[in-house]
Amino acid sequence: MVNRGTQVHDTAPVALQGACAQCALGKLCFPHVLPAAFRNLFPLVQEQRVRLGRGEFLFRAGDPFKGIYAVKAGFLKTCMPLPDGQSKIVGFQAMGDALGLDSLGRNVQATDAIALNGCEVCLIPLDKFEKLLEHPTESVHVRQLMARELSRVERQAAAVGTLSAKQLVATFLLDMSERWEERGYSKSEFVLFMSRKEIGNYLGLTFETVSRTLSYFQDRKWITVHGKNMLIGDLAALQSQTARAT
Amino acid sequence: MVNRGTQVHDTAPVALQGACAQCALGKLCFPHVLPAAFRNLFPLVQEQRVRLGRGEFLFRAGDPFKGIYAVKAGFLKTCMPLPDGQSKIVGFQAMGDALGLDSLGRNVQATDAIALNGCEVCLIPLDKFEKLLEHPTESVHVRQLMARELSRVERQAAAVGTLSAKQLVATFLLDMSERWEERGYSKSEFVLFMSRKEIGNYLGLTFETVSRTLSYFQDRKWITVHGKNMLIGDLAALQSQTARAT
């Protein structure tokens, strides 16, 4: 939407009141989660702020469902525990993303949510959220949100089951690129906020394969990686890797 | 194979009116989709009935979103088209399941929906569905439904990315078993309403591997398969295959 990181620190719109009005995120908060109307109705939700350090749990699968969380700063991952004690990452959340939608209307969390680095999260308690949902517009908005997340996960499931390692990694990079762009940053230069191991877990690959594939892309000058710093040099080439080779 | 097939043909509860009252499914209709209250409010939704033959499309990805569908009889699959023209099955729907939840609030369908055999589906048009959602109870119910579907797909995505062929097929069989049981049929003797190819596509395996794995299970007397007829002889053994071997 915007290519200027500065916008993130613009002052909030006048309509905002209470804690939200002070929030540096301003109207960028919950871009996909809540329309402006919400923040007028419940200006104080952000009083329930949570700070997490790297590796800390926001909640665990099986925990009582307390409400919907909005990521204010930092990054998290949501993990689905598997029968054998392993656990698989089903999504990464960044600023403006919501957590807990998959547990709405149930009383326990379906996944773990773990901070990838220092991060800050706002809780919208269940009772306030439900009040919000009495307003038809907001209710529709939340359903849209869930539907979008549902088809995102469907797409992810489809990809993991069928694509090759190169296709998966290329798709992943393009996805990250898009998400940074949505938040007003460069789509060709950004930091991967997760480790190779986590990327591998998410894509159903080992970290060695992820590393090798990144090297492969780098060898062809399509990207430049230094640790977690990513520079995409040839977006089109990556896109071409997305489709199955003939 | 039918535990209590008769239940399916029980008369509908007195509360039901209109077209729904005549419906053979009775209270089994939409067990997971709509509470009884709904059928009192909109007794006529079933007038929008659709009949499909094997292989026919109920809708296609990109079609305008017309409403939520309920499966009255028969089986369908929902497929996610992939960039390379292939398409991947993301779910199977049987009697009482809903279709279209992943497109709620958006104006186009996210997936294809295709009949696996002759089947009958009821359309709940969008405007009626939205009226329904004005009632808080129903609104909550629909969110629950979406949340459940969301975590089902998350679990599926997690499984496909990590489990071995044996684990995947075992999990799949247990899943089918459970779904038949939910509908009042035997959990140990049922019909696989999809082909090996479709199972493979769903699980991210080739049909040869699916076939081999079924033979493998049959060799150890855990199951007996004749074509699509499935008899589970040792549920516990299958369950043990679900976990990663040590």
Add this chain to the structure above:
DNA sequence: CCGCTCCTTTGATCTGCATCAACACCACGC
């Protein structure tokens, strides 16, 4: 009934990725 096509099974071979292994790098505390 035949002929056709699609589905299924089973065998043989191939290959992409996992696995095992060694080492470099960086960040951390001491």
Add this chain to the structure above:
DNA sequence: GCGTGGTGTTGATGCAGATCAAAGGAGCGG
């Protein structure tokens, strides 16, 4: 500074499952 543990890269090897191949069965239209 030096160790130590987590993280990343790269190489060598092995295996699960894909691919190729062949043949029997089931369903269906004519």
